[in-house]
Amino acid sequence: MTDQTGSGDEIVIHAVGNVGPTRLKYGEPVEADFVKVHKKIKEADISLCHLDKIFSNGGCLQYRDHNTWSSRVDPENARALVFAGFNMVCLASNRCFDYGPEALVDTINTIRGNGMGVIGAGKDIAEARKPVILERKGITSGFLAYNAVVPIEYEAREGKPGCTPLRVSTYYEAQGYQPGTPPKIITIPSEQDIRTMEEDIRKLRKQVDVLVVSIHWGQDFTPEGVAPSQVTIGHRAIDAGADLIHGHHGHTIRGIETYKGRIIFYCVGTFAQEGQHHEKPPQGVQDANVPDEYRSGWQKQPGWERNPGPRDRRYTMMVKCIAGKKGVKKVSFLPTWTDQRTVPEFLPRKDERFEEVLRYTERSCKEFGTTLRVEGDEVVVFGSDKG
Numbered sequence: 243m244t245d246q247t248g249s250g251d252e253i254v255i256h257a258v259g260n261v262g263p264t265r266l267k268y269g270e271p272v273e274a275d276f277v278k279v280h281k282k283i284k285e286a287d288i289s290l291c292h293l294d295k296i297f298s299n300g301g302c303l304q305y306r307d308h309n310t311w312s313s314r315v316d317p318e319n320a321r322a323l324v325f326a327g328f329n330m331v332c333l334a335s336n337r338c339f340d341y342g343p344e345a346l347v348d349t350i351n352t353i354r355g356n357g358m359g360v361i362g363a364g365k366d367i368a369e370a371r372k373p374v375i376l377e378r379k380g381i382t383s384g385f386l387a388y389n390a391v392v393p394i395e396y397e398a399r400e401g402k403p404g405c406t407p408l409r410v411s412t413y414y415e416a417q418g419y420q421p422g423t424p425p426k427i428i429t430i431p432s433e434q435d436i437r438t439m440e441e442d443i444r445k446l447r448k449q450v451d452v453l454v455v456s457i458h459w460g461q462d463f464t465p466e467g468v469a470p471s472q473v474t475i476g477h478r479a480i481d482a483g484a485d486l487i488h489g490h491h492g493h494t495i496r497g498i499e500t501y502k503g504r505i506i507f508y509c510v511g512t513f514a515q516e517g518q519h520h521e522k523p524p525q526g527v528q529d530a531n532v533p534d535e536y537r538s539g540w541q542k543q544p545g546w547e548r549n550p551g552p553r554d555r556r557y558t559m560m561v562k563c564i565a566g567k568k569g570v571k572k573v574s575f576l577p578t579w580t581d582q583r584t585v586p587e588f589l590p591r592k593d594e595r596f597e598e599v600l601r602y603t604e605r606s607c608k609e610f611g612t613t614l615r616v617e618g619d620e621v622v623v624f625g626s627d628k629g
Contacts, residue, residue, distance in 0.1 A: 252571060253378045255454065255563040256286035258586075259490040262295040262515035263322035264315050272319060275514040276326035278587045282576070283560070284327035287378040290385065291323065292332040292456065292490045294515055297352040301345025304395070313340040317352045324356050330374055332456040334362025334389035334405040335491070339396040343403040361456065362387025363398065363405045370398040370406040371438070373446050381567055384450035386442055390431065390459035390475060391491055408435045408457065410471045429471035436475065440482040447483035452565040455479050456488040460496065460509060468497050468508045468609070476506040485570045486563055494554050495603050499610035500625020505573045511558030516548045516584045549584045556580050557599045560588070562620060574620040577603075591619050 265274045276283070283289050297317040323331065331353050338346055346363060353360050364370035374385045389396070390408040398404030409432040414425040439455075447453055457479075459472050476487050480501050489496070492509035499506040549556070559575040577589045577599035589596040600621060604614055613624040 251379070252564055252566045253287040253381050253383070253452075254285065255383065255452070255486075255561075255565060256283055256289040257454070257456070257488045257510070257561040257563070258283075258291050258513035259510040259558060260294040260493070260512045260515045261291045261323065261326075261328075262293070262313075262315070263319040264295070264516055265322065266316050266319055272322045273325040274583070275322055275585060278585060279560075279578075280326045282588055286327075286562075288330065288376055288383060289326075289328045290330045290332065290454070290456065290488065291326070291328045291513065292335065292458065292488075293323075293349075293353075294335055294337050295319070296337065296341055296345050296349050298341060298345035298348035300348055301341030301343075304340055304342055311340075313337045314345060317348065320352050320356050323353075323358060328358060330359040330361065330376075330385060332362050332387040332458070332488075332490075333360055334370075334387040334456070335458045336389065336391040336393055336396065338363050338389070338405045339393070339403075346403045359385075361385050362389065362458075363403070365403045366401055367398040367404075367406070368400075370404065371442055373442070375446075375450060381452065381565065382450045383452040383454065383565065384446040385454050385456065386439075386446060387456040388435075388439055388458070388475075390457060390471065391462075406439075408432070408439060408459070408475060410459075410469075427469075429469045431471045431475050436478055439475075440478060443479060443482040443484055451567050452486075452563075452569055453484050454486045454488060454563070455484045456490070458491045459489060460492045462491055462493045464492070464494075472508055473499075476508070477501055480504045480506070485565070486561075486573065488561060493551075495557050495559065495599075495606055497606040497608075497610050498603070498612050498614075498623055499607075500612055500623065504570070505623050505625075507561060507575075510561060510575070511578075512555065512580070512584075513558050513560070513578070514580065514584055514586050545582050549580060549582055554602060557602055558586060559599070559603070572622065574617070574622040575603075576620055588619070591616065 296314045359374035388408040389405040392407045397407035413428040487506040489508045493512045495511045496509035558578045562574045564572040577596050578586050615622045
């Protein structure tokens, strides 16, 4: 996909995490999720979101070892993304194949039919690996997406729909000689999948001024923390030529790292996605596998059924990247808050919740030595290797 408009010396790219419009199910306006943020999102030349739903009325529920039943929604919900101002959608996730190949292809066709590009999934592996290339103001940007949370059969193959996989193996190493000592958890990405990603990035690098990689990775419903496999993947993506890593899946904000002058957002939080945990799953279908230590802090009060969880799940952000012909010039984020209906709201500096989101993000960044500086209602990202 290639598009051309205007001229100038810099562009703005906006990127957010999980979205999952479901308003029609409740008889509410399809635009309701984005009424407070759509004007700001549209200020960008290019805007990207990660979709954690399936837009289809077809397909067949895939019975897996994670809850899948709630991900399929009426295709008319796609109009919410158009209203919000998104022109590109990442589909690489552990949800993309929840209702099989027919529903995934329906979703891809629906998104494209509404004038948006798709990255990270396709009718076969060749299409899933295909980038979206956009030209704005004479500046060319390229986008790729991968999924490192891959249930069995969710990956695309030759002749089979699915996502672009970055499969990860998990190992447990004993620490100490005492019985019952908690093990060290080691996560190692597939070397074959890593090399495929690197090949895609190197090929795209020759065609664009700015290269963004969107990755679904890590563990969800746990406060903070970045897995070793994520660091490996992020660093190798940048070594291959990526300018910015847009990470998601964790549902809470995770650390931000600067590596070789490029920024890695390990998780930007959940931007506008209602939880289904107040609904009863169909008979025979497994409910959400949420760790007890995280579920214990969930909000139980009436009115929060559609946005359950500890307070940190309300924290999210929108990444803002300013770029030119020579690459990325500046990276910042807008602290954001989601309410009882998961409606996001950008926070002004004077709002005490702005400080709350900022301090949480700063704690998540400590392991990477990243410095955050407030400029107006934005937070600019720096790092130790930038000097």
